[in-house]
Amino acid sequence: MKKSNNIPLSSERAVWLRQQKKRRISIKAWQWGLLIGLMVLWELAATLNWIDAFLVSQPSRIVGTLLNTSKNGLLTHIGVTLYETLTGFFLGVIFGLSISVLCWWSPFVSRVAEPYLVVLNSLPKIALGPVIILIAGAGTKAIIFMALAISLIVTVLEMLSGFHHTDAEIIKMAQTFGASRKQVLSTIVLPANLPTLFNSLKINIGLSLVGVIAGEFLVSKAGLGYLIVYGGQVFQMDLVMASVLILAAVAALMYQGVSFCQKLVSKRFGA
């Protein structure tokens, strides 16, 4: 709300505005405070030997490891994971969108595919790991494949449900002007489902990361998943914790990236 310059605020309004501001500040303070408090507590507990720092690590050692690893190629590991995740993510979006458009286009195909989609959706795709490795080879390709397998079906189901729920009366309106199926798709169904697409993208980031990390656990020579497995094998929990922390940061950044794109697109379409 913009403050108007010539009309003085009523005292109730001023009090209300102050309360709102106080509340916002208090929420931010708690969010940061909680994080810092936990870190301090963790550090303290480890130093005072309440917990075994060898098993659960501690913030100062994580920072040390990060500085240490960054000298010997931490950025490469982050880069590899990022590359695999983004490739899997974009492939999942492109294929998912194409399949859902196909299913929308032909109700017959949609009905035929329905039981397959439902079963594939509930199947843990990681179980296909060995098959994927045999087909794609034990390397980056298999990992990207895994990310794709995990995010693809969810995208198809999410988008298809959005397409099917497009306002039927708006479609009828277009048909009264003689719109072809292609025109209905491009002028109504696709733009009407932009919000659905962005919701699906947000879910897919997490899913692609799951696929990539699982893939890196199985086969890899680099990447954050590799670092985690390696750290676990040589009992270097500092490395495991440091990698998990970076992973959290990567996930958060990618989520923010999608949110940012959503804002840009919404602005373009005035929503």
Place this chain on the structure above:
Amino acid sequence: MDMLRVKNAGFRYQAENGEVEAFRNITFSVPQGQFLSIVGPSGCGKSTLLSLIAGLLPRTSGTVEIGGEEAKGISPHIGYMLQRDNLLEWRTIWDNVLFGLEIRRAISDETIKRTEELLRTYGLYEFRNKYPRQLSGGMRQRVALIRTLAAGPDILLLDEAFSALDFQTRLTVTDDVYRILKAEKVTMLMVTHDIPEAVAMGDAVLILSARPAYVKEIYPIVFDEDRSPLSCRSDPRFSQYFSHIWKELREDEEVK
């Protein structure tokens, strides 16, 4: 001259639990520039009749003639207004009113000029860069009407076109739309369940029977030349027309 002529039109369709005959032997005509209201008991297939005339559904028998020529498929001479305004929220008002022309690939200097003219005449030109959600319900309905008129229809089908509006907006929008349509000399066919609205706007009211529907009666409505849907509500003839149509409709509801 009759702009629209429907002869012996019938429609049957296959449902899960058997064949349904929606209506049979529907015959009527609407002279150029006239307004025909269609009323009937609920579920008698009033909207189906409009879809059939527009060519959205294939009729199973009979003929539909538009401007003296038999209509096949979706006719470009027909404009269709549905219950809600169905504006596309992601498009500006200008892009919304051009929608029909865009679908028909009929955007040209001439049609753009005509659309601008329509927006100017009906007080929406300054709003052309706004988005639908920035407009009131009545204005949105006017935008939807201009979208339909921009495509240059000879016949306009109104399918309960005002039923999503609240009562007060509805009265003013009805007046508005009536004025616009009479000025543009469009032939109109309106389906409604609201008898006062049918009387207020129609030059005649067609009464359909219960399903399978046939034409019970085409009842001429005569008011003063300069009437408006709002002003004729206070004409003494209004209540006579109302009670006659009400009686006809109730007969059918009771038989059912």
